[in-house]
Amino acid sequence: MSLFKKFVSKIMNQPDSDAETDLVKLGDQLKNADLDYKFAQLFTHSGGFFNYCADEAEALQILNQIIKIEELKSVFCWDSDLQKFLDVVQVPYTKELENYNDSAFITCEYLIAFDGRIMLSHHNILHFTSSRLPEKIIIIANVSQIVGTLNDAMMKIKRLGDIRNLTSISGSNSKIDSPNKDNTKLFLLLLED
Numbered sequence: 001m002s003l004f005k006k007f008v009s010k011i012m013n014q015p016d017s018d019a020e021t022d023l024v025k026l027g028d029q030l031k032n033a034d035l036d037y038k039f040a041q042l043f044t045h046s047g048g049f050f051n052y053c054a055d056e057a058e059a060l061q062i063l064n065q066i067i068k069i070e071e072l073k074s075v076f077c078w079d080s081d082l083q084k085f086l087d088v089v090q091v092p093y094t095k096e097l098e099n100y101n102d103s104a105f106i107t108c109e110y111l112i113a114f115d116g117r118i119m120l121s122h123h124n125i126l127h128f129t130s131s132r133l134p135e136k137i138i139i140i141a142n143v144s145q146i147v148g149t150l151n152d153a154m155m156k157i158k159r160l161g162d163i164r165n166l167t168s169i170s171g172s173n174s175k176i177d178s179p180n181k182d183n184t185k186l187f188l189l190l191l192e193d
Contacts, residue, residue: 035113035146040190042116047171048186059140059189063105064089066187070136076101078126082140097128103136109163110153111146111190115170118188119153122165130167137169138187 022045030038044050053059063085066072075093077083082105086093094101110119118139120130147153150168157163171186 035148036143036190039111039113039116039146042113043111043118043171043188044116045171046116048116048188049171051187051189053189053191056191059191060085060088062189063138066138067091070103070185072103072136074098074101075103075105075138076134077105079105079107082107085140097126097132101134103138104133105138105140108139108141108145109157109166111141111188112148112150112153112168113146114149117150117168117170118186119150119166119168121157121163121167123163125165125167127165129165130169136185136187138189140189140191142191142193144193 030041033041040050040052051059051062053062067075067089072091075086075091076097077086077093078095083093083095086105093105097104104125106120106124108118108124109121111117112119118141125133147156157166169184169186
């Protein structure tokens with residue numbers, strides 16, 4: 001890509017086609033890899049921060065480190081199970097998304113190995129769009145939530161029934177729903193089932 005095209009794409013906030021090409025090449029190289037390994041590689045390649053956790057105690061330690069390093073002061077977290085984690089690390093949270101929230105702590109529906117994206121629904125972010133979420137998002141998921149492709153995820157969602165407002169997110173090198181969200185930091189705590 002020419003320097004001029006790179007400059008224009010940055011101004012217009014369009015994705016860098018070289019970065020997209022690299023992601024596709026990496027996906028092709030990993031086509032025979034285990035799903036969890038492929039997902040982790042593509043997720044981190046797109047700018048996400050991947051953390052494998054053997055159990056909830058390790059997830060709690062990593063969550064505490066993220067909160068301290070990122071200096072998080074107010075977390076959006078509506079899930080009562082996740083609020084217990086935040087109670088242990090003693091960080092203030094709100095059950096509704098507020099303008100002053102500097103982060104969100106949520107679950108997800110599926111982790112898509114094909115491109116390293118994370119699928120969310122109203123179960124995870126209520127009625128909010130992913131573009132309304134704070135710039136720092138911490139997601140906790142289980143290894144069993146990794147699926148091969150978007151089609152695999154959609155088939156499972158159809159079987160579950162009451163899932164709506166689907167969206168997907170990936171690391172900071174990929175834009176979330178809106179071109180204004182270019183400073184997003186996405187942290188994943190992947191728990192062993």
